[in-house]
Amino acid sequence: MPGVIQGGRMTVSPRRGLSALTAWGLLSLAMAGVGLAGMSMGSTGWQWPWGPATDAGVLQIVWDIRAPRTVGAMLVGALLGLGGAVAQGLFRNPLAEPYLLGSSSGAALGMALLLSFGWPDAMSDMPGMRMGLTGAAFFGAVVGVSLSLMLAKGAAHTTRLLLGGVVVGVVLGALTQLLMVWSAPAWRAMQAFMLGNTALLGWQSCAVMGVVLMLTLPASLVLARVLDALSLGEDAARTLGIPLGATRAVLVGVLALSTGAAVAQAGLVAFVGLVAPHLVRSSARGRHAALLGLSTLMGAVLLGTADVLSRYVLAPQELPVGVLTAVLGGSYLIWLLHRRRS
Numbered sequence: 001m002p003g004v005i006q007g008g009r010m011t012v013s014p015r016r017g018l019s020a021l022t023a024w025g026l027l028s029l030a031m032a033g034v035g036l037a038g039m040s041m042g043s044t045g046w047q048w049p050w051g052p053a054t055d056a057g058v059l060q061i062v063w064d065i066r067a068p069r070t071v072g073a074m075l076v077g078a079l080l081g082l083g084g085a086v087a088q089g090l091f092r093n094p095l096a097e098p099y100l101l102g103s104s105s106g107a108a109l110g111m112a113l114l115l116s117f118g119w120p121d122a123m124s125d126m127p128g129m130r131m132g133l134t135g136a137a138f139f140g141a142v143v144g145v146s147l148s149l150m151l152a153k154g155a156a157h158t159t160r161l162l163l164g165g166v167v168v169g170v171v172l173g174a175l176t177q178l179l180m181v182w183s184a185p186a187w188r189a190m191q192a193f194m195l196g197n198t199a200l201l202g203w204q205s206c207a208v209m210g211v212v213l214m215l216t217l218p219a220s221l222v223l224a225r226v227l228d229a230l231s232l233g234e235d236a237a238r239t240l241g242i243p244l245g246a247t248r249a250v251l252v253g254v255l256a257l258s259t260g261a262a263v264a265q266a267g268l269v270a271f272v273g274l275v276a277p278h279l280v281r282s283s284a285r286g287r288h289a290a291l292l293g294l295s296t297l298m299g300a301v302l303l304g305t306a307d308v309l310s311r312y313v314l315a316p317q318e319l320p321v322g323v324l325t326a327v328l329g330g331s332y333l334i335w336l337l338h339r340r341r342s
Contacts, residue, residue: 028297031300068201074301082220082292084096085220085295087101089231100166100274103144105144106143108140109173110140110143136264140172146252147164147168197267198310212257231286268322270325306324
């Protein structure tokens with residue numbers, strides 16, 4: 001077990017976990033298995049997509065629908081896992097997640113503004129529309145996180161920061177709901193967004209998220225040593241000569257961009273950004289370079305698995321993937337608290 005929650009802080013279990021190299025190998029194999037399962041799971045159940053009896057129609061369905069959805073779901077999970085690891089390291093709190101600091105509510109407000117006053121068909125899979133949607137969500141996420149930091153007067157006080165994020169989330173969420181009531185077409189388009197949905201992911205969405213991941217993951221890995229220093233406290237980080245203002249700005253940008261891109265393409269998918277770093281923290285052993293990479297892989301595995309299950313549980317109907325991740329993530333936290341109490 002990577003750790004337990006006590007008084008809003010994480011106490012690390014003394015039990016040693018898997019080595020980082022072993023965890024990398026297992027998660028890579030799990031990603032391959034999830035990818036194969038995603039491309040084999042159709043509306044009528046399991047259907048092997050390759051073989052001598054496979055016709056051209058099935059191959060087209062696999063390439064045009066199942067493959068981009070599976071790859072897109074794993075990219076969304078990877079971005080959320082990365083964002084959760086960055087948030088927990090930046091704010092030195094294991095309960096921090098990309099959505100908790102106003103980024104999700106800001107991204108939702110940016111999308112609502114775009115749908116209400118800009119492009120009513122922005123939820124389509126056209127490249128220009130997807131880029132505009134991602135840009136609006138990114139800008140909104142930056143605004144939400146910035147407002148949380150302003151209310152908390154920085155990231156030094158964890159409780160104040162979390163309360164600031166709650167306040168910003170409530171206010172921006174109320175503004176989003178007001179826009180949705182005002183604009184009925186925008187409300188219909190936002191319903192799938194609010195529940196979390198991977199059914200509309202296409203290759204254009206995968207391209208957008210792939211570019212964002214190639215930008216945010218290397219940037220976060222470059223600043224992994226900064227996160228290691230911040231884990232010792234701000235005074236220790238200043239003693240090491242780290243420019244906290246500039247590095248925080250870059251890390252907040254990574255957090256906002258990764259969250260904004262994931263939210264723009266799949267909506268509000270709950271708990272992935274919170275749970276993924278917890279599951280791999282024992283393998284990272286306090287090194288954020290390993291934690292960031294493993295959290296990215298774990299997020300991809302978690303959401304890819306949830307996407308397959310969302311197609312299987314109520315087949316031929318589909319369950320919104322955000323509902324499934326909320327149930328599974330909440331169950332994991334309940335189990336964690338129960339184990340600590342025992």
